[in-house]
Amino acid sequence: MQSVIHLENIRKSYYLGTNELPVLKGVSLDIFKNEYVALMGPSGSGKSTLMNILGCLDTPTSGKYILSGHDVSQMGDNDLAMVRGKEIGFVFQQFNLMPRLTALENVAIPLIYAGVGKKEREERARMMLEKVKLGDRYKHKPNELSGGQCQRVAIARALVNDPALILADEPTGNLDTKTSIEIMDIFGTIHSSGNTVVLVTHEEDIAAHAHRVIRLRDGVIESDRINQKPTV
8 A cells, every 4th residue: 555654764853052952753654545644742742843744844854754755855945835735735723714815715725826727726616615515605705704614614725636635733723612523524524535634633532533543752653553433
């Protein structure tokens, strides 16, 4: 089975003057196509740094990162930006929607960077809004939508380029319990459609939706296990 993510002894340090602050201390793992993975760890465990590396928002100090067959470990900023746009769909806790744009226009943003024509952009964006059950809200701006609806728009935006990887950082962190369950149901549907999902969370009940849970502590993988789904 081909891995979407292959990490080999990933290390990341930050420097304060001559003082080295190691954050990741040799992380190796594979995440395969259509896996649903939760990445967990306490504050200071390195999970945010690892997420930034997985998302090509940062580069490792050493080690190898292969994303969909591309070695992104030592790529420059421009190449990383191209990989992000093509291979990764991001969902953030804060939604990161453009306030002056409609839901449809927000979802279509990645397609503009990909050079897709206006008609096709609108068709694909509308299709993704239908997929997250917001087809009747495509003209609404973020301030006219609830928090859960804004996160649905953000999920549709993440999916619109058909990326190899959906990377979600605390996607329910700003939502109430009922809305969080609805959003996690959408992630379940996304995974069932064949997408690879990596979810960064500190909440056990959110991680329980994933099929595999990787826990970090002090910059290394503490455990990597398959979630045992309760039988009904």
